[in-house]
Every structure is written in structure tokens, then in C-alpha cells.
Amino acid sequence: MIKKVCVYCASSSKVNFQYVKTAEKLGEILAENNLELVYGAGSVGLMGVLADSALKKGGRVTGVIPRFMVEMEWQHDGLTELILTETMHERKLEMAKLADAVVALPGGFGTMEELLEIITWKQLGIHSLPIVIVNVNGYYNHLLAQFSQAADELFVRPKHLDMWRVVNDVDNVLEALNNEKIIHEDIRRFAKI
Ligand code: AMP
Helix, strand or coil: CCCEEEEECCCCCCCCHHHHHHHHHHHHHHHHCCCEEEECCECCHHHHHHHHHHHHCCCCEEEEEEHHHHHCCCECCCCCEEEEECCHHHHHHHHHHHCCEEEECCCCHHHHHHHHHHHHHHHCCCECCCEEEECHHHCCHHHHHHHHHHHHCCCCCHHHHHCCEEECCHHHHHHHHHHCCCCCCCCECHHHC
16 A cells, blocks of 8 residues: 655756746645655655645645765755665665655656656566556657657566656546556665665
8 A cells, every 4th residue: 555655856946937837736736645755855845845745735745865965955845754875876765665655746857767766676576566657748849759769679678667657747646646557566775776
């Protein structure tokens, strides 16, 4: 059963309002469905909007952030729980360990790297978390096309294109998470990383 959802999203505040509304809506949906948000603890950009909207609706929000970012005062100070890590790698591992499912909203290199890493870990059988990509405004069309090309050219096994679900609207995230096929039994082999 899904209780905690890890969300990857942009730290940029300069993005189109449609993306801001998407992050806000996802925060509301998680809180209204009693799902805890786990995210990178940022106070700005889509990260900040997402956390603020979940908190405003009474949701639980856990942020995981490396110490060097706290030294730069990038953390959100109003979270239910703030977990500090020594490195970026520990942060991403901790977020994955806490989560029962993963959602990627639009974002930059950080978000795309987090998404690719969690997909890679799933391919390696390190976890079986449901992964949903929110392709609002077709933001991830090119990345998804790249994934298909990788499979077409046999860099990726075609069956591995089934490791995530894509939704075009944030309203469909929960349904997609709940319908996502678990490839393996619920394994968590994070200790091996
Ligand atoms: P991006 O998609 O490139 O905006 O990166 C989002 C990810 O970058 C987050 O999960 C963090 O790892 C990191 N990040 C970048 N800037 C910040 C910030 N101001 N506060 C917190 N995390 C940040």
C-alpha cells in the first residue's frame, strides 16, 4: 500500500505558470489522500510550491537535503520533518528508501538525473517502486522519445520501457500509481548500492 510518495521536481522559480499549478495541485492531491510527500526539501521553485501546498492542506512533508545545501539556506524551514545527509548520493538513496512510489514532475538536470537513477535502480532489481512521469504540456516528450530510441536500437530491453507510467495531467497520478504493475515482488535491496 502506498503511504509515502517521493516527488522529483524543479528548483527553478522561473518556469511557466502551468508547471507551477501542476506542482501545487500534486501537493493538494497527496495531502487530501493522506499520502506523505518525500522530496528534496527545497524552499524555491516547483519544490517549494509542492511542499507549501501539501502543508497548507494539512499533509505530512518530509524533506531530505544534504548539509551543504542547508549551509546555503536552501532548505524549507516549515516541513514536518527535515532529514540531513552528508552527500547528494545519500540524499537520493534516503528519499528512495523512504518512498513507496515515485513521481517526476517537470524539472531540470537534477530532476532528470533523479528520474534516470530511480529507473536504473529498478532495471537492476534494486527496488520495485511504481514510477509515474507527469508529462504535462508534453514537457518530457523528447526524453520519452529518447527512451524509445534506446530500446529500438537495443541499448535497452523493450520490456524495460514498462518500468514507468506516463500521465499528461496531474489528476491521473494516483490512478497511475495504483495501477502500476510491480515487475518484481516488493524488493528493497538498497543496502547493495
Ligand atoms: P533541477 O531539476 O535541476 O532544478 O534540480 C532539482 C534538484 O536539484 C533537487 O532535487 C535538488 O537535488 C537540487 N537543487 C537544486 N537547487 C536546489 C535548491 N535551491 N534547493 C534544494 N534543492 C535544490
